[in-house]
Amino acid sequence: MxxxxxxxxxxxxxxxxxxxxxxxxxxxxxxxxxxxxxxxxxxxxxxxxxxxxxxxxxxxxxxxxxxxxxxxxxxxxxxxxxxALNATARWMAGLAADWDTRLANIKRVAEAAERDSPSMRPD
The missing domain is CATH 1.10.10.10 (Winged helix-like DNA-binding domain superfamily/Winged helix DNA-binding domain)
Structure with a gap:
């Protein structure tokens, strides 16, 4: 076996x-x-x-x-x-990179929405 x-x-x-x-x-x-x-x-x-x-x-x-x-x-x-510790660190780094990408996308969408929305513009 x-x-x-x-x-x-x-x-x-x-x-x-x-x-x-x-x-x-x-x-x-x-x-x-x-x-x-x-x-x-x-x-x-x-x-x-x-x-x-x-x-x-x-x-x-x-x-x-x-x-x-x-x-x-x-x-x-x-x-x-x-x-084993190195493999776990690589997994964690990949997870962190995925979150960084997601957060950057959210920031980009939020900034575009703020820029394009007339109610969000300062007078």
């Missing part, structure tokens, strides 16, 4: 869901600041939550494709995986 990869919409949903939690955002920031890999124990030392809580949050981030864990001896070291 082959594992199905989530489509773009599901991937964005997963990333946004994972980032909805402030502890997970903070965990991702700390992991990125480490500049490489870190264990759950190392990360827990820098956060106000237990190691067990960090492991649970890392599992959510891993499922969203934001981090990956790899075993090195007896430790599991986690690293940031930027691809």
């Amino acid at each position: 082959t594992e199905e990869r989530p489509g773009p919409a599901e991937a964005v949903d997963s990333v946004l869901g994972a980032l909805a939690d402030p502890t997970r955002r903070q965990l991702l920031d700390v992991l990125a600041a480490q500049g490489g890999e870190a264990t759950a124990t190392t990360l827990a030392e820098r956060l106000p939550v237990s190691r067990q809580a960090v492991v649970k949050h890392l599992a959510v981030l891993d499922a969203a494709g934001l981090v990956s864990g790899g075993r090195v001896g007896r430790e599991v070291r986690y690293a940031v995986r930027p691809d």
Whole structure:
């Protein structure tokens, strides 16, 4: 049986869901600041939550494709995986561009209506 990869919409949903939690955002920031890999124990030392809580949050981030864990001896070291975050940022940028276009069109129509309407002209 082959594992199905989530489509773009599901991937964005997963990333946004994972980032909805402030502890997970903070965990991702700390992991990125480490500049490489870190264990759950190392990360827990820098956060106000237990190691067990960090492991649970890392599992959510891993499922969203934001981090990956790899075993090195007896430790599991986690690293940031930027691809899912980059894809989400591209989706958000596209959404923002669409809204910018819509708002520019509304502005253009409103300005044309104001210019063409005799009741809108100042005396």
